[in-house]
Amino acid sequence: MKFIYQxxxxxxxxxxxxxxxxxxxxxxxxxxxxxxxxxxxxxxxVPMWMGMLVVFGISVxxxxxxxxxxxxxxxxxxxxxxxTGIFFYALGLVSGMLWAKFTWGEYWSSDPxxxxxxxxxxxxxxxxxxxxxxxxDQKRARISAIYNIFAFPIMIVLLFILPRMTDSLHPGNGxxxxxxxxxxxxxxxxxxxxxxxxxxxxxxxxxxxxYRIRLIENKQNSI
Amino acid sequence: xxxxxxxxxxxxxxNFVASxxxxxxxxxxxxxxxxxxxxxxxAIVFVGIAIYLFAxxxxxxxxxxxxx
Numbered sequence: 001m002k003f004i005y006q007x008x009x010x011x012x013x014x015x016x017x018x019x020x021x022x023x024x025x026x027x028x029x030x031x032x033x034x035x036x037x038x039x040x041x042x043x044x045x046v047p048m049w050m051g052m053l054v055v056f057g058i059s060v061x062x063x064x065x066x067x068x069x070x071x072x073x074x075x076x077x078x079x080x081x082x083x084t085g086i087f088f089y090a091l092g093l094v095s096g097m098l099w100a101k102f103t104w105g106e107y108w109s110s111d112p113x114x115x116x117x118x119x120x121x122x123x124x125x126x127x128x129x130x131x132x133x134x135x136x137d138q139k140r141a142r143i144s145a146i147y148n149i150f151a152f153p154i155m156i157v158l159l160f161i162l163p164r165m166t167d168s169l170h171p172g173n174g175x176x177x178x179x180x181x182x183x184x185x186x187x188x189x190x191x192x193x194x195x196x197x198x199x200x201x202x203x204x205x206x207x208x209x210x211y212r213i214r215l216i217e218n219k220q221n222s223i
Numbered sequence: 224x225x226x227x228x229x230x231x232x233x234x235x236x237x238n239f240v241a242s243x244x245x246x247x248x249x250x251x252x253x254x255x256x257x258x259x260x261x262x263x264x265x266a267i268v269f270v271g272i273a274i275y276l277f278a279x280x281x282x283x284x285x286x287x288x289x290x291x
Contacts, residue, residue, distance in 0.1 A: 005284065007277075014273040021269055025262045031246040205276065212283050 004208040013201025020044075020195040027187050034103055041099045042188065047195045048092035049159075051203030055085040056124075058207065060152045063145035075141035076218060078148060079131065080210035086124050088203050093117055104169050113170035116158040123151050123158075 003009065024043040032039060059081035066074035097107045100114070108114060130147055134140035163170060184192070252258050 007280070010277070010280070014276075018266065018269060018273070021265050022262055025258060025265070031248055033246050036247060037249045202276075205280075209276070209279055209283065212287065216283075216286055 004212070009201055010205050013198050013205060016194045016198030017202060018198075020191050020198060023191045024195070027191060029188060030185055038099060038102055039188075041095070042184075043191050043195045045092060045095045045099060046192070047199035048088050048095060050196045051199045052085045052088040052092060054200045055081045055088065055203050055207050056152055056155065058204070059085065060149055063148040066141060066145045067149075070138070070141075072137070072141065072218070073215065075145065076214045077207075077211050078145060080214050081207045082124060082127055082148065083210055084203055084207040086121075086128075087206075089121055089124065093121065100169075109169065111163075111170060112166050112168045113159075113163040116162050120155040120158040123155060127151060 020043050024040055029037070029039050059078040062074045062077040062081065065071075066078060096114070096117075100109065100111075101107045104111070127144060127147055131140055131144045134143060164172070249258070
């Protein structure tokens with residue numbers, strides 16, 4: 001894991017996000033009813049979820065690695081990735097609520113996408129509660145790693161599969177086409193994809209910072 | 224049959240009217256140049272956050288060096 005101490009990918013992430021913050025406002029977007037200029041939210045709301053997905057994915061990988069090797073550091077990677085993921089989750093949820101207020105009419109309209117997003121949020125909060133409930137280090141690491149491995153696919157089903165099987169206001173669900181198919185043009189893609197990569201790199205960066213702090217704390221506690 | 228035709232005609236007309244009205248965008252804000260103020264503000268905020276993150280990273284690296 002040498003790369004977490006290198007800075008080239010951190011600089012790349014910053015440059016990409018910086019670019020999207022300028023191009024995202026200045027490049028033309030399709031003129032659509034209801035959405036108007038808020039379609040630019042796609043550049044900032046969706047990447048939060050991409051960042052969340054990647055750090056949660058990393059935490060699953062390290063939970064599996066922990067179960068295979070019982071190395072304590074892997075457990076620390078898993079927790080701090082989940083912590084970072086929950087932060088980006090909250091950002092995605094709140095930015096989505098604000099957007100919904102102006103396009104769907106309410107902050108929370110009990111839409112299937114919103115409801116299952118809330119359930120999946122609780123799923124990951126339960127991971128942190130579970131960790132705090134177990135005192136013994138190895139037992140805590142083992143049980144929470146297993147929980148984490150199961151939580152990830154359930155989160156994917158709740159966020160990306162179940163809402164698609166019913167009618168939802170959110171694009172990409174039910175009878176509602178995704179942005180990609182009809183509403184997005186190549187101008188938007190030129191901003192959206194760099195935004196994905198940039199925000200993913202930044203979320204991974206924050207997760208590595210948390211992990212490094214945790215490592216130092218862990219060392220101090222064990223002395 | 225005529226009812227259906229009339230219905231289709233109304234639908235098409237409604238569609239035409241809807242598209243003719245156009246969609247309201249922030250063209251005025253863009254036209255007056257004020258959008259650049261918003262972009263500059265966001266750019267400043269993000270550069271600040273990025274510098275802050277790099278500073279945390281540097282401090283951590285120092286701590287890690289002292290440890291070993």
